[in-house]
Amino acid sequence: MSDLKYKTFSFLVGIFLCVALISCGDSERSSDKKITLTMVTSGDNPPFEFHDTSRGKDGLVGADIDIAHALANELGITLDIKDIDFNSIVPALQTHRADFSMALMTPSEERKKNIAFSDIYYTSRIAVVTLQAKTLESENSLEGKKIGVQLGSTNEQAAKQLANKIKSLQIILLNKLGELIQEVRVGRIDGLLVEEVPAKAYTEANKDLDYRILQEYQSSFAIAFPKDSPWIEKFNVALKKLKARGKLEEITRKWLK
Ligand code: ARG
Numbered sequence: 001m002s003d004l005k006y007k008t009f010s011f012l013v014g015i016f017l018c019v020a021l022i023s024c025g026d027s028e029r030s031s032d033k034k035i036t037l038t039m040v041t042s043g044d045n046p047p048f049e050f051h052d053t054s055r056g057k058d059g060l061v062g063a064d065i066d067i068a069h070a071l072a073n074e075l076g077i078t079l080d081i082k083d084i085d086f087n088s089i090v091p092a093l094q095t096h097r098a099d100f101s102m103a104l105m106t107p108s109e110e111r112k113k114n115i116a117f118s119d120i121y122y123t124s125r126i127a128v129v130t131l132q133a134k135t136l137e138s139e140n141s142l143e144g145k146k147i148g149v150q151l152g153s154t155n156e157q158a159a160k161q162l163a164n165k166i167k168s169l170q171i172i173l174l175n176k177l178g179e180l181i182q183e184v185r186v187g188r189i190d191g192l193l194v195e196e197v198p199a200k201a202y203t204e205a206n207k208d209l210d211y212r213i214l215q216e217y218q219s220s221f222a223i224a225f226p227k228d229s230p231w232i233e234k235f236n237v238a239l240k241k242l243k244a245r246g247k248l249e250e251i252t253r254k255w256l257k
Contacts, residue, residue: 036078037099037231039068042086044177046201047255048104049083063255064102067121070247074238085175087152090115093226100231101224104195106154111224118223118235122252126158126217127199129184129192132210136191139166139214145190146170148180155193158217162193177202184209195219197256 041049041064048064060083072079084092089105092098093115104124107117128136128147136142143166149155151173163169172189174180181202183189192199199211223239225232242248 034076034078036080037072038080038082038097040082040084040089040092040098040101041065041103042089042176043083044086045104045198046205048197049102050201051083063122063252064104066251066255067242067248068102070242070251071235071238074241075234086150087175089224090152093224096226099225099229100235103224104197104221105224106219107222107224108154108157110157114227116225116227116229116232118225118232119239120220120222121239121248123218123220124195124197126155126214126219127194127196127211128214129181129194129199129202129209129211130190131184131187132208134190135210136212139216142166142169142191144168146172146188148172148174148183148189148192150177150180150194151175154219155195158214159193162214181206181209 041060043049043051043060043062045062047062049060049062051058052061060081065081068079068081082098086103089098089101089103090111093101104122105111105117107120111117128142130136139162142162147159147162147169149159149171156171156173159169159171163171172180172183174183177192177194177198180189180192180194184192185206185208193214196211196213203209203211223235225235239248
């Protein structure tokens with residue numbers, strides 16, 4: 001081979017190798033090897049996260065679950081969703097056993113010391129669920145009553161604030177909203193302090209129950225992350241896109257109708 005031919009030949013081989021390498025990289029990327037993030041939630045909070053047993057099989061469903069999948073789709077990632085006690089969510093994030101949480105979680109100042117939050121994606125008022133026969137006339141009718149709240153929830157704070165104003169109001173803490181609903185139904189507690197959205201869902205599913213809104217209280221909800229998470233801004237951008245496209249509203253409307 002003459003020198004020129006040899007140079008041309010090695011040049012072409014070089015180009016071929018480069019193209020082969022690049023397309024290899026591409027096929028690597030376009031294959032199914034997406035990043036998987038672990039999401040934790042507390043599946044006791046209809047219609048945002050709950051177990052649907054209506055079709056014979058038990059699946060975790062709800063508005064938060066749909067929003068999480070829409071965000072994952074936007075970000076090109078896959079999700080591994082785990083159902084844990086609400087009270088275990090913050091520790092799971094702090095120890096990086098989870099990458100994020102969607103559980104209708106309120107970004108309180110207290111929590112912000114230990115975990116980080118996305119922008120707000122939904123807000124709701126707070127209500128008291130009671131037996132229909134014992135519906136609250138006003139906040140003052142809570143005097144001397146036993147009121148339940150979910151352990152570790154911000155509603156625990158709201159209940160404590162109420163207890164400062166209302167004489168001999170007792171607060172009962174339990175892990176699961178479903179257990180608290182049962183306590184109301186059997187009359188062991190007089191009411192459950194919870195966001196309006198699950199209050200409405202539980203009341204619709206149990207005709208013996210009713211609920212009243214507490215005018216002064218409102219909560220907003222955000223996605224929770226470990227403090228140093230690299231995902232917060234990416235999720236915020238994806239949230240904005242879903243909002244702009246009307247997808248967020250479409251999902252909440254579907255579950256809140
Ligand atoms: N918003 C309240 C909080 O952040 C209650 C959330 C309850 N969520 C649930 N999946 N049980 O504390």
